[in-house]
Amino acid sequence: MLVIGWALASLTVISDPDLDALVGSVVKRAVVEYAPHALRPEDLGVVVLNIASGEIRQGSHLGDQSFYPASVVKLFYLAYAGQRIAAKKLKETSELRRALTDMIVDSSNDATNWILEAITGATSGPELGPAELKKWRHRREAVNRYFVPRGYPGLNASQKTWDWGPYGRERQGYGLKYEFRNAMSPAHAARLLAELALGSVPAAQWSLAFLRRTIPADDPKAGSQAASFVGKVLAAGSKLWSKAGWTSDVRHDAALFELPNGHRYVFAIFTRNQSGQGALVADVARWLLESLGEETRREAHG
Numbered sequence: 001m002l003v004i005g006w007a008l009a010s011l012t013v014i015s016d017p018d019l020d021a022l023v024g025s026v027v028k029r030a031v032v033e034y035a036p037h038a039l040r041p042e043d044l045g046v047v048v049l050n051i052a053s054g055e056i057r058q059g060s061h062l063g064d065q066s067f068y069p070a071s072v073v074k075l076f077y078l079a080y081a082g083q084r085i086a087a088k089k090l091k092e093t094s095e096l097r098r099a100l101t102d103m104i105v106d107s108s109n110d111a112t113n114w115i116l117e118a119i120t121g122a123t124s125g126p127e128l129g130p131a132e133l134k135k136w137r138h139r140r141e142a143v144n145r146y147f148v149p150r151g152y153p154g155l156n157a158s159q160k161t162w163d164w165g166p167y168g169r170e171r172q173g174y175g176l177k178y179e180f181r182n183a184m185s186p187a188h189a190a191r192l193l194a195e196l197a198l199g200s201v202p203a204a205q206w207s208l209a210f211l212r213r214t215i216p217a218d219d220p221k222a223g224s225q226a227a228s229f230v231g232k233v234l235a236a237g238s239k240l241w242s243k244a245g246w247t248s249d250v251r252h253d254a255a256l257f258e259l260p261n262g263h264r265y266v267f268a269i270f271t272r273n274q275s276g277q278g279a280l281v282a283d284v285a286r287w288l289l290e291s292l293g294e295e296t297r298r299e300a301h302g
Contacts, residue, residue: 008191008200012055019059023048026287027061034280043273047190048288049266056194060187066154067270069184070245071107072252075192076157076184078104078210080143081119082203090119104210104243107225113160119143124160128169137173137180151191156183186268189254193241193266197256211241211256217297228278230255230267233286235295244281251275255285259294 023046031039047063049056078100084090096118102111117123122140143157159174159182160166166174174180196204196211213226217236225244226232230253234240237260244253252270259265267288269281289296 008194014055014057016057016059019048019057022291023059023061026284026291029287030284037277039274043271045186045270047186047268049190049194051264063187064185066183066185067272068250069182070247070250070252071161072189072243072245072254073157073182073184074103074112075243076143077115079192079201079207080146082207084119086202100210109161109163116160124170126168127172133172136169140173152188155188186270190266190268193254193256208241213240213242215240229253229281230285232282233296235260235297246275249275251281253281
C-alpha cells in the first residue's frame with residue numbers, strides 16, 4: 001500500500017513501504033559490515049527519493065531525525081541566496097559568485113560565513129546586550145523563516161560553519177548550551193535537492209550550476225565531495241549535483257543524480273559517531289543502488 005507523504009510542485013511524493021524496506025535492509029547490512037567500528041542503526045539517517053514521471057517515491061530510515069548538518073547546511077544558504085537574487089533583494093556581484101563558488105565547490109567556511117552575513121545582514125562582532133542580541137538573532141534566522149513554513153519543520157540553518165569559533169556575538173547566538181546550533185534531517189536535504197531538480201524553488205537552475213560535480217569515473221581529478229561520497233559509486237556517464245559535510249563527529253552527503261539510463265534519484269545519507277569511516281557513505285550508496293537494480297561504478301568494487 002502506498003501512502004501519500006508530501007506535495008512538491010505538481011508532483012506527488014509517495015511514502016513507499018517497499019522502498020522503506022529496501023532502505024532498512026541496507027542499513028542492517030551497514031551495521032553488520034561496520035560492526036568492528038560499532039556502527040548502530042541510530043547512527044545512520046537515510047532518505048531515498050526515486051524521481052519518476054508524475055511522482056516521487058520515498059523510502060527512509062530515520063529520515064526525520066535531526067543531525068548536526070556540518071557543511072550540508074550550505075545547500076540552504078545557496079538556495080536562499082538564489083531566492084533573494086530572484087526577488088531583487090540581493091545583487092549578484094562577481095564577489096558574491098566567487099564566495100558562493102568557494103562555499104559549495106571547495107566547502108570553504110570563510111566563504112560561507114561571508115555569504116551568511118550577506119544574505120541575513122547579521123554580522124559578526126563583539127558581544128551584544130539582550131535587546132540587541134534578540135534583534136541580531138531575528139536577522140540571522142532569515143533562512144529559517146523562509147524554509148520552515150514551506151515544509152521544513154525543525155530546520156535550523158542560522159549559524160556559521162567554523163574551523164575554530166564561534167566567538168563574540170556568534171557564540172551568544174548559539175545559546176548557553178549550544179541549543180541553537182544548526183540542525184537538519186536527511187529529509188530536509190533530500191527535499192531541497194528534489195525541489196531544485198524540479199524547479200520548485202526560485203533560481204533552481206542557478207543553484208544547481210554551483211552544485212554540479214565531476215564524476216570520478218569520468219575524471220580521476222574530481223574533487224573529494226564526489227570522489228569520497230555518493231559520486232564515488234556512480235556509473236560512468238552519470239550526472240551529479242551534491243553537497244557533502246563532515247566534522248570529527250558526523251559525515252554526510254546529499255546527492256541528486258541522473259544515471260546513464262535516465263533514472264533520477266536523491267540520496268541523503270547522514271552519519272554520526274563514524275566520521276573516521278571514510279568509505280561508509282559511499283558503501284551505503286552502492287548498496288542502495290544495487291538493491292534498486294542499478295549499475296554502479298565497477299572501480300568502486302575493487
